[in-house]
Amino acid sequence: MDKPDALMPPTPQAPLRRAPEGACDAHVHLMAGRGEFPLWDGRVENPAPGPDLDGWLKMFRTQCDTLGVSRGVIVHSILYGTDNSVTVEAVRRMGAGFRGVGLLADGASEAEMDQFVEWNMAAVRLNYVHGGVLSWDGAKAMAPLLAERGLHIQMLCHADQHMTDLAEDVRGLPTDVVFDHIGWPKDALTTQSAGFQALCALLAEGKAWVKLSALYRMCPAPYTQADPLVAALIAANPERCLWGSDWPHLMLADAEMPQAADLLDAFDRVVPDDRTRARILVENPAALFGFGASGKE
Template sequence: MDKPDALIPPAPQAPKRRAPEGACDAHVHLVGGRGEFPLWDGRVENPAPGPDLDGWLHMFRTQCDTLGISRGVIVHSILYGTDNSVTVEAVRRMGAGFRGVGLLPDGAPEAEMDRFVDWNMVAVRLNYVHGGVLSWEGAKAMSPALAERGLHIQMLCHADQHMGELAEDVRKLPVDVVFDHIGWPKDALTPDSAGFRTLCALLSEGKVWVKLSALYRMCAAPYTDADPLVAALIAANPERCLWGSDWPHLMLADATMPQAADLLNAFDRVVPDAQTRDRILVDNPAELFGFGPSGEA
């Protein structure tokens, strides 16, 4: 069966306030042109037709320049399955100040984790919502080997549905766990659900990190409906929050294609002060992803 095509994101607009020097977009994806990198048979869509990887990198660099971003984390897309080559190549071409998050299946040998380190990868990704190549049991089993290599687990879940069954395991893991997309609450955009409160507790304990990303998947622009959740996460522990654009917004489903500047503006609307803003955009990603001082890789 033919797959639908993803959309080309809009040309970037300037945010109300540029990001500070050394700011990091902690969640983006990069894709290639048709036939440039092998696609996974189980994917639900194709990359947007037209640009090759160089073209996508040009668009991404333009967005970074427009927003004031100089560092980033490129998260491998399930469109390519466990063939991480497009992400590895994107990280290589972006150069200093960029890291990757890749996919490994259950039971992956430690030699594959060694390759992740060589490739400038910082984490493996687990999709607890839709399933995929790595299960929660598999991630827990490989966590000691990840810890030995300074790698962590990045995880997509519905906090309001799943956090109760995950929390105690998370507390016992020897590695950091980073939750995508403000914990992606599914049933209601409220910080009052038991699962979201558990996520805030884990954050306050310093056991997890959370990406303040993908608000457009949960509500419409200007994303004010998500303000209470973002504010609750920042209040729980601003030293464990990260910001990401989720560009180029793959697998939109019923969401509306966002403008990245609006997503940065939404973050700025909620962040309480300039020091906290710099902490989330610059210092936290530098600590987690191993960047040097501002202005260095």
């Protein structure tokens, strides 16, 4: 069966306030042209037709320049399955200030983890919502070996459905766990669910990180319905929050294509002060991803 094409992201617009010097977009994906890198047979859509990898990188650099971002984290897209090569190449071409998040399967070897380090990967991704090649049990078993290599776990889950079951395991892991998309509450945008409260508790204890990203997947622009959740996460521990655009906004389903500037403006609307803004956009990603450290940037 033919698969639909993803939509092209919009031409970037300037935010109300440019991001500060050294700011990081901690969650983006990079595509390539048809035939450049093998696509996964199980994907639900194709990359938007047209640009090759260089073309996508040019668009991404334009967006970074428009927002004021100079660092980034390229998260491997499931459209390419377990073949991380498009993400590895994108990280390589972007150069200093950029790192990757890739896929490893349950039972991955130490040699495969060593290869991740050589590729300038920062983490392995676990999709607890849709499943995939890495299970939670597999990630827990892998965690000590990841920690030895300075790698962490990035996880997509529905906080309101899953976090109460995950929290104690997260507390006991020897490596960092980063939760995508404000914990992606599924049933309602409320701070009062036991799962969201568990996520806030993990942040407060310094046991987890969260990306303030992908609000457009949960509510319409200007994303004010998500303000209380973003504010609660920042209040729980601003030193464990990151910001990401989720560009180029793949697998939209029922969501509307966002403008990345609006997503940065939504973050700015909630962040309490310039010091906290700089911490989340600059200092936190520098600490987690090693920007500026020898061999990383």
